[in-house]
Amino acid sequence: NAGVTQTPKFQVLKTGQSMTLQCAQDMNHNSMYWYRQDPGMGLRLIYYSASEGTTDKGEVPNGYNVSRLNKREFSLRLESAAPSQTSVYFCASSDVSGGHDEQFFGPGTRLTVL
Amino acid sequence: GENVEQHPSTLSVQEGDSAVIKCTYSDSASNYFPWYKQELGKRPQLIIDIRSNVGEKKDQRIAVTLNKTAKHFSLHITETQPEDSAVYFCAASWSNFGNEKLTFGTGTRLTIIP
Numbered sequence: 673n674a675g676v677t678q679t680p681k682f683q684v685l686k687t688g689q690s691m692t693l694q695c696a697q698d699m700n701h702n703s704m705y706w707y708r709q710d711p712g713m714g715l716r717l718i719y720y721s722a723s724e725g726t727t728d729k730g731e732v733p734n735g736y737n738v739s740r741l742n743k744r745e746f747s748l749r750l751e752s753a754a755p756s757q758t759s760v761y762f763c764a765s766s767d768v769s770g771g772h773d774e775q776f777f778g779p780g781t782r783l784t785v786l
Numbered sequence: 787g788e789n790v791e792q793h794p795s796t797l798s799v800q801e802g803d804s805a806v807i808k809c810t811y812s813d814s815a816s817n818y819f820p821w822y823k824q825e826l827g828k829r830p831q832l833i834i835d836i837r838s839n840v841g842e843k844k845d846q847r848i849a850v851t852l853n854k855t856a857k858h859f860s861l862h863i864t865e866t867q868p869e870d871s872a873v874y875f876c877a878a879s880w881s882n883f884g885n886e887k888l889t890f891g892t893g894t895r896l897t898i899i900p
Contacts, residue, residue, distance in 0.1 A: 714792075714875055714890040715830065730887060731787070762829065773818055773879075775888065777829040 674698055676778035678763050684784045685753045693748040693781050695763030703766045704746035705730075705775065706738060708759040715762065721746055753785045788813040790878050792891025799866050800899050807894045809876035810858040816878040819852060819859045820888070824873045833874075834861070863896075871898045 676697045685691055697704065705720040707730075717730030721740040735757060737749045746765075750757060760782050764775040789812040799805045811819075820835035836843045836850045836859065843850050847866075852859040863870055873895050877888040 712795075712892055714892040715877075715888075716890070717887060720887065731889070773820065773835065774832045775820075777831070779829050 676763055676765055676776050678761075678778035678781050680781060681779065682782050684786065685750075686786050687754060689753050690749070690751050691753065691783075692750075693761055693763075693783075694745070695747065695778055696745045697763075697765040697776070697778075698744065699765060699767065699776065700743070701765035701767045701776075702743070704740065705764040705766075706736075706746070706748045707762045707764065708732065708757075709762060709780075710759050718748065718761075750783075753783075755785045757783065758785045759783060788816060788878055788889040790876060790889050790891045792876050792894060794894060795892065796895045796897070798897045798899055801866055801868065803866055805861075805863045805866055805870070805896055807861045807874055807876070807896070808858060809860070809878075809891050810856075811878040811889075812857065813878070813880070814854075814857065815880050818879050819850070820877050821848075821850060821861050822875045822877065822890075824875065824893075826872075830875060866898045868898050868900060871896060 679694045702723050706718040707715040709715050716732050719738040721727045724743045727738050739747045760780050762780050763778040766775045792809045817838040822830040823833045824830040847864050849862045873893045875893050876891040879888045
């Protein structure tokens with residue numbers, strides 16, 4: 673049981689390049705989330721998905737797109753990376769049906785945009 | 787939207803003493819208040835949470851108190867140990883057992899002095 677996994681662990685991009693961050697969970701959770709973490713800013717929600725086929729914007733969605741490919745996978749895409757998107761990105765998931773609210777986080781992706 | 791303020795941003799405590807971290811929230815509809823611990827370079831992990839129908843919750847050396855009227859909640863760690871050194875984040879959301887759009891505080895870096 674791997675929990676929440678993310679790839680890649682590290683990535684360096686040039687301004688204007690695109691990339692997709694991958695996230696998968698094996699806990700059969702319905703809800704999945706993407707956060708970014710910047711020094712002194714805490715964790716800020718980018719997008720979330722309450723169930724397969726649905727997505728919704730969080731606090732800081734500009735410059736990002738997401739895809740809930742199936743129940744297990746939730747990807748985050750940067751179409752044209754900017755230095756302001758340099759951050760650590762965390763994916764998380766939670767269980768709706770179990771009546772628990774705990775969000776389980778992946779190990780994170782450290783992204784640098786030059 | 788919800789706004790969560792967290793204080794202090796840094797806290798140093800002698801080993802064995804108690805540590806208290808405080809958060810305030812703005813949305814009176816919020817009903818779920820988790821606390822996450824993040825060790826250096828690691829993912830955030832839930833350590834304790836509380837719902838608005840409960841005033842206090844305790845789990846061994848950690849406890850959380852909630853004052854709905856004043857819209858603030860606090861994390862209390864007693865008999866601190868070196869492994870308690872980490873960054874702690876509070877969060878708030880309106881929870882319907884799933885679809886939690888957590889709003890996080892900016893974090894408290896707790897250092898335990900041996």
